[in-house]
Amino acid sequence: MADEVDEAAIVKDEANFDVEDEVQDWKFLNKSLASSGIPKRGEKEFAPDGTQVQNSSLQESRNAMYDALEGVRGHHLKSKLIAVWIASESKCIMPHARGNYFRDMGIPIHIGSKVKDGVELNSLEAVYLVERGSVVIYLGNESYDEFLKSSQESEFDYDSLIAMDLEFLYSVAFNNTGYSLDQYQIYSYLKRLGYLVQDFKQITKTDQRTRLPMVPSTLSVIPSFLNKIMATTVVKYLQSRLRQWGFLSYPLFHSLHFMTKHYFRYTDIYKSLRLIPAYSTHDSVKENLEASGYSITFNVWKPTPSFSKKNPPFPDFQVAVANTDSAKFPTLQTIQALHNSLNYTFPNERKTQVVPAVRQQKKNTMPPSKKVIRQKKQQERQSKLDESVRKKNDYNRKRDNLLKYGSNGRTVVIAVIDSGILNFVNLSEGDFSLQSSTDLEDIFPREDHGIIYNEK
Amino acid sequence: MSKRNNKKLLNQIYSRPLPIELSSDKYGVAMPTLFPHNPVSWLFYLTRLIQVNTLYSVPQSSETLIDVSYDSDGIFKVSDEESMAKLWRCGFFGKGTLSRSEPTWKARTIKRLNLDSNTANALSMEEVTNKRRDERKKFKAERSRLQELELKQRKGEISDLESSQLEQLRETLASLRLIDFKLSKDSFDRETDLRFEDLDLIESNQLGRNLEFLQLQAIETFFLKFAVNVIRVNDFSTKQLFLECCRQSGILKPTNKFVLDYVVYHHYRSLGWCVRSGVKFGCDMLLYKRGPPFIHAEYCILVISNDDKARYDWFEMAAKARVIGTVKKTFVLVYVDSPTEERFNSILSSAYSDEGILFQDLFKLYKVTEILYRRWAPSKTRD
Numbered sequence: 001m002a003d004e005v006d007e008a009a010i011v012k013d014e015a016n017f018d019v020e021d022e023v024q025d026w027k028f029l030n031k032s033l034a035s036s037g038i039p040k041r042g043e044k045e046f047a048p049d050g051t052q053v054q055n056s057s058l059q060e061s062r063n064a065m066y067d068a069l070e071g072v073r074g075h076h077l078k079s080k081l082i083a084v085w086i087a088s089e090s091k092c093i094m095p096h097a098r099g100n101y102f103r104d105m106g107i108p109i110h111i112g113s114k115v116k117d118g119v120e121l122n123s124l125e126a127v128y129l130v131e132r133g134s135v136v137i138y139l140g141n142e143s144y145d146e147f148l149k150s151s152q153e154s155e156f157d158y159d160s161l162i163a164m165d166l167e168f169l170y171s172v173a174f175n176n177t178g179y180s181l182d183q184y185q186i187y188s189y190l191k192r193l194g195y196l197v198q199d200f201k202q203i204t205k206t207d208q209r210t211r212l213p214m215v216p217s218t219l220s221v222i223p224s225f226l227n228k229i230m231a232t233t234v235v236k237y238l239q240s241r242l243r244q245w246g247f248l249s250y251p252l253f254h255s256l257h258f259m260t261k262h263y264f265r266y267t268d269i270y271k272s273l274r275l276i277p278a279y280s281t282h283d284s285v286k287e288n289l290e291a292s293g294y295s296i297t298f299n300v301w302k303p304t305p306s307f308s309k310k311n312p313p314f315p316d317f318q319v320a321v322a323n324t325d326s327a328k329f330p331t332l333q334t335i336q337a338l339h340n341s342l343n344y345t346f347p348n349e350r351k352t353q354v355v356p357a358v359r360q361q362k363k364n365t366m367p368p369s370k371k372v373i374r375q376k377k378q379q380e381r382q383s384k385l386d387e388s389v390r391k392k393n394d395y396n397r398k399r400d401n402l403l404k405y406g407s408n409g410r411t412v413v414i415a416v417i418d419s420g421i422l423n424f425v426n427l428s429e430g431d432f433s434l435q436s437s438t439d440l441e442d443i444f445p446r447e448d449h450g451i452i453y454n455e456k
Numbered sequence: 457m458s459k460r461n462n463k464k465l466l467n468q469i470y471s472r473p474l475p476i477e478l479s480s481d482k483y484g485v486a487m488p489t490l491f492p493h494n495p496v497s498w499l500f501y502l503t504r505l506i507q508v509n510t511l512y513s514v515p516q517s518s519e520t521l522i523d524v525s526y527d528s529d530g531i532f533k534v535s536d537e538e539s540m541a542k543l544w545r546c547g548f549f550g551k552g553t554l555s556r557s558e559p560t561w562k563a564r565t566i567k568r569l570n571l572d573s574n575t576a577n578a579l580s581m582e583e584v585t586n587k588r589r590d591e592r593k594k595f596k597a598e599r600s601r602l603q604e605l606e607l608k609q610r611k612g613e614i615s616d617l618e619s620s621q622l623e624q625l626r627e628t629l630a631s632l633r634l635i636d637f638k639l640s641k642d643s644f645d646r647e648t649d650l651r652f653e654d655l656d657l658i659e660s661n662q663l664g665r666n667l668e669f670l671q672l673q674a675i676e677t678f679f680l681k682f683a684v685n686v687i688r689v690n691d692f693s694t695k696q697l698f699l700e701c702c703r704q705s706g707i708l709k710p711t712n713k714f715v716l717d718y719v720v721y722h723h724y725r726s727l728g729w730c731v732r733s734g735v736k737f738g739c740d741m742l743l744y745k746r747g748p749p750f751i752h753a754e755y756c757i758l759v760i761s762n763d764d765k766a767r768y769d770w771f772e773m774a775a776k777a778r779v780i781g782t783v784k785k786t787f788v789l790v791y792v793d794s795p796t797e798e799r800f801n802s803i804l805s806s807a808y809s810d811e812g813i814l815f816q817d818l819f820k821l822y823k824v825t826e827i828l829y830r831r832w833a834p835s836k837t838r839d
Contacts, residue, residue: 049607049610050607050611051607051610051611053610189834190834193834193835193838194838195834195838246509246513247509247510249514250810251813252816253682253683253812253813253815253816254810254812254813255685255694255810255811255812256685256810257685257812258476258514258516258684258685258686259514259516259517259685260514260517261514262479262508262509262512262514263476263478263479264478264479264480264485264486264487265478265480266472266473266474266478266728267728269474269476270726270727270728273683273684273722273725273726274726274727275722275726275816275819275820276719276720276722276723276726276819276820276822276823276824277820277822277823277824278723278823278824278825278826279823279824279825279826302837302838302839303838317832322770324769324770324771327770328767328769328770329767329768329769329770329772329773331762331767332760332762332791332825332827335827403755403786404754404786404828405828405830406828413832416770416774418770423770423774423831424831424832424833424834425773425774425777425829425830425831425832426828426829426830426831426832427827427828427829428827428828428830429826429827429828430788430826430827430828431826432723432724432727432788432826433727450727451727451728452727452728452729452745453473453728453746456471
């Protein structure tokens with residue numbers, strides 16, 4: 001009676017808790033109001049109780065939000081960023097790019113002697129910066145074009161241009177620019193969360209297919225002439241005789257096999273039951289697949305202080321955008337084609353890769369998080385165990401991770417949009433057979449890592 | 457019952473992961489280790505092999521086949537008690553029709569009617585669940601009392617006596633939350649009152665008959681017949697059974713739902729997983745590491761034919777993934793490649809000396825590919 005817990009029970013704990021599921025409490029902006037929190041969603045207390053306590057608490061929070069919105073928004077004249085939309089080329093240029101935004105955004109440009117520290121922004125970047133109030137954008141005209149080309153004038157009066165409002169910008173930014181509103185929704189959501197986002201591009205020089213490590217093909221152990229001998233009538237007669245006398249077992253999957261063969265381990269029984277061919281890791285790299293209706297749109301990195309736009313590291317996530325109106329769930333072929341077009345290094349490449357210099361981390365003054373404490377405790381417990389037990393635990397943990405997250409790390413994120421509502425899905429290559437796992441092989445060399453049964 | 461003792465007991469009961477007996481368990485013989493580079497070990501191994509083969513008969517050769525009956529109702533039934541127990545204990549096959557999973561009706565009824573003084577004290581799984589629910593109910597009653605008082609406090613109409621009660625309740629609830637559910641046999645009162653229809657069951661102070669049978673899924677039945685050959689379904693041959701199973705889920709074709717399911721079922725069984733139906737979680741199968749009594753299922757399998765005709769949409773997928781995610785399991789999409797209709801039919805209609813070999817050739821033409829589906833919450837992975 002080990003696990004009487006109802007399996008269907010929804011566990012509400014740290015790992016499942018999503019801040020986004022909660023309502024934002026704006027009272028944090030006004031310290032004097034921070035006495036009582038707003039009712040939490042899902043708890044029974046949220047039901048009407050006949051008093052005004054909850055209502056007034058919510059109203060207070062709402063008012064705090066309105067107060068916050070009423071504040072004057074603006075920026076210093078010195079740090080004013082100006083961009084110009086060049087309609088003829090459907091692009092946006094920013095003659096003087098300053099500030100922290102351009103770590104991942106924009107392509108540096110030089111135009112004549114005027115624009116030296118400028119960048120060219122794509123539609124997504126331009127709309128994002130304008131929408132968050134960081135940039136003022138003007139619609140370029142002929143005189144601005146001339147100003148850019150000419151070498152005399154050094155100042156330009158931007159007030160002579162039409163300042164674009166957001167509506168105007170939206171209408172031109174996603175019209176025949178190669179970018180869509182769907183993409184913008186994903187882009188701006190990830191940017192606002194602090195991720196570094198760029199258009200998808202291959203970071204490696206060549207694609208996966210040309211770099212696939214050669215796997216030595218397993219040659220048939222028995223030469224063909226031996227097969228021929230085995231097929232002769234004499235041998236067949238001998239075999240059947242031996243079987244009758246009980247000296248030779250019937251072949252695998254023959255209905256009499258298990259009645260005529262001695263087995264000493266269940267692992268061997270499982271091995272002899274292996275029958276269904278299964279996808280082995282990287283199989284699809286060998287094929288030329290086409291993704292219908294899908295392509296990877298973004299390279300996404302977790303925020304890191306040492307990000308270089310010129311030499312970006314391997315992305316942490318690679319995102320394809322799909323709208324439920326037009327895209328069905330991808331076929332296997334499409335998923336594999338997306339996997340094939342990922343930025344990806346094979347395990348053999350990873351070992352030779354130069355490990356980037358250890359990032360200088362500021363000393364953390366915050367108390368350690370629960371996660372860190374848990375890890376520490378786990379380590380302490382592990383260190384007390386016997387070497388062989390530790391090895392076994394290590395093996396089991398690694399194997400679980402390979403099963404759960406995929407054995408090779410080829411993962412594509414698909415951002416699904418339904419009328420502006422976003423959902424993100426990770427699709428990874430699974431491999432329950434674990435046929436070629438060097439990680440596990442390093443701990444326990446055996447040929448059947450996929451067999452989950454533990455022999456006594 | 458301590459956790460360790462419990463585990464020991466479970467290991468003992470469920471020592472066989474398949475209904476096949478090992479020669480080493482039956483005769484206590486073991487094979488020496490074979491070192492490929494040491495010819496002496498080869499010789500040793502070979503002599504031992506001959507020894508075992510001549511001295512001992514293969515355990516499975518003397519086991520009688522388990523009888524499975526199959527009628528017009530389309531249900532694969534196992535009624536013999538010993539067979540029911542064997543199929544459940546050796547690999548968790550089937551479901552007791554009057555029980556949650558393991559066929560425990562008989563034992564439960566004997567206990568309920570107090571027909572055997574020896575077993576009267578042990579709790580069955582179902583009773584444990586009931587008891588847990590009772591305790592939970594008590595907790596909830598306390599909690600609602602607390603909430604009532606809190607409301608009064610908010611309204612400002614609480615008396616001094618009540619506010620001291622409130623403090624007390626808070627403490628009790630906090631401590632109740634900390635206490636793990638404990639099995640205390642003494643506090644559990646079993647109803648012993650006889651129902652009218654119980655009289656039908658009792659013959660001379662004993663339980664007269666077992667009303668329960670073990671029901672097998674089609675894929676389980678076919679696995680037990682084709683893969684390990686421990687059952688007999690009516691007088692069906694393997695091929696007849698196959699055709700019958702296919703008929704249950706549509707027309708005979710390479711992408712018949714039964715065939716696709718079986719391919720996936722066999723794949724995971726042969727990797728040592730315990731595979732059970734996933735209907736409770738909106739998917740086709742659940743994968744258990746050892747079996748339901750040991751550890752929760754960790755993977756939910758959705759079988760998808762890789763022929764691009766019946767595709768799920770994003771909404772169906774998201775619905776399944778949400779259910780599976782909240783119970784902390786991993787969602788696995790298993791795509792099955794199938795042979796052409798021509799190959800499929802030609803193998804099914806060829807003459808084979810043994811039908812096991814026929815199906816071996818047939819299933820070799822399929823292929824499974826696993827894709828792992830996980831929701832990504834960007835707000836959680838940033839740091």
